Amino acid sequence: MYQLVKDFLNGLWNENPTFRMIIGMCPTLAVTTAAMNGIAMGLAATFVLVFSSLLISLLRNFIPAKVRIPCYIIVIATFVTVVDLFMAGYFPAMYRILGLFIPLIVVNCIIMARAEAFASKVTPIRAIADALGMGIGFTWAITLIGAVRELMGSGTVFGYHVLGENATRWVIMLLPPGAFLTMGILLGIMNVITRKSVKNTQCH
Amino acid sequence: MNQYARMIVVLLIFSVLSGVVLAFSYEIAIPKIQEQAQKDLEASIKNVLPGTTRYEQVEKEGMTFYIGLDDQGNKKGIAFKATGQGFGGPIEMMVGYDPKEGKLTGLQILSMAETPGLGAKIQEPAFTDQFKGKSVTDPFVPKEDVKVITGATISPAGVANGIKIALDKVTKIYPVGGDY
Numbered sequence: 338m339y340q341l342v343k344d345f346l347n348g349l350w351n352e353n354p355t356f357r358m359i360i361g362m363c364p365t366l367a368v369t370t371a372a373m374n375g376i377a378m379g380l381a382a383t384f385v386l387v388f389s390s391l392l393i394s395l396l397r398n399f400i401p402a403k404v405r406i407p408c409y410i411i412v413i414a415t416f417v418t419v420v421d422l423f424m425a426g427y428f429p430a431m432y433r434i435l436g437l438f439i440p441l442i443v444v445n446c447i448i449m450a451r452a453e454a455f456a457s458k459v460t461p462i463r464a465i466a467d468a469l470g471m472g473i474g475f476t477w478a479i480t481l482i483g484a485v486r487e488l489m490g491s492g493t494v495f496g497y498h499v500l501g502e503n504a505t506r507w508v509i510m511l512l513p514p515g516a517f518l519t520m521g522i523l524l525g526i527m528n529v530i531t532r533k534s535v536k537n538t539q540c541h
Numbered sequence: 542m543n544q545y546a547r548m549i550v551v552l553l554i555f556s557v558l559s560g561v562v563l564a565f566s567y568e569i570a571i572p573k574i575q576e577q578a579q580k581d582l583e584a585s586i587k588n589v590l591p592g593t594t595r596y597e598q599v600e601k602e603g604m605t606f607y608i609g610l611d612d613q614g615n616k617k618g619i620a621f622k623a624t625g626q627g628f629g630g631p632i633e634m635m636v637g638y639d640p641k642e643g644k645l646t647g648l649q650i651l652s653m654a655e656t657p658g659l660g661a662k663i664q665e666p667a668f669t670d671q672f673k674g675k676s677v678t679d680p681f682v683p684k685e686d687v688k689v690i691t692g693a694t695i696s697p698a699g700v701a702n703g704i705k706i707a708l709d710k711v712t713k714i715y716p717v718g719g720d721y
Contacts, residue, residue: 370656370659399551400551401544401547401548401551403544403548404548404551404552407552407555408551408552408555411555411556411559412555412559414559415559415562415563418563418566419562419563419566422566422567422570422571422574423566423569423570425570425573425574425577426569426570426571426572426573426574426577427570427573429577429581437654506691508659508691508692511656511659511692512659512692
């Protein structure tokens, strides 16, 4: 049980895919123009991550090492396509928000990375705990980036006006350079926080 | 079985299973997706032609028109699809047109791939509502008679251009003031 909690918490901070491992940068930089996009992309990726990790963990003894990557790609791509089809047919309201992001999940390397580095080596239950942690870690990270960019670029957060109607809008924050600026500054802040906490433990 | 044969067999099994799963999912989901597309089409026609409760489909000179009718069978206007070239690809839209008045009655973006948070704002009422009641003889020039969006000039221009090009054809088929 302790191990499961540890696997879950790992993705939230210590090995946060966005701020610690710096993987999955393509969707992170591309879709974070608004906080809502971050939540939508994050949840869709978490969903696929949990199920692909489970499947790959279940099949880990069956897949020969030399062809494991093509096998993972087949599993992930199939899963994403099935999610895409069923969501379009049965949950059109959700599809309208997430539809744009679902095909992007195929190329989200967090899913490949977790399949390769974790799910293929552990029991299914641990793989799920890790996938949930990584997914939620990814979700909060890109939602935060989205919120910062939306606040500075549009003056809103989650569509609500925060800065007032007449505040100056930094359009650059909504354009690609804004993604790099925000990512870099948040990463720096994360590093400062982590370094401090390490120093403290050494003092005691 | 040696390891090479095993590799081939495993990959083959994965591919075949994936194909089967995809084929079944497609078969199950596609009627629902088409049904949804039909519903969306109907909703967009009702949206751009206020007061419409049903519609008739008419094919004329290679274009499809949806004539909106209310409960009493009165014609409320004509809806048609227009396509403009946006920043991220084509922008498909449904346009409502009232030939009697020579005015647009509404605009809805059906599909587009514009930048989220910038060009994608063309689908918000803040942008589309400006076309309600707009005369079809207007020039449809961005920044002159069409309001644009800060940070995105190409997307609104694509919308305005797409409507103008389609209107040039449509007003020849259904002239202003004429019967339809």
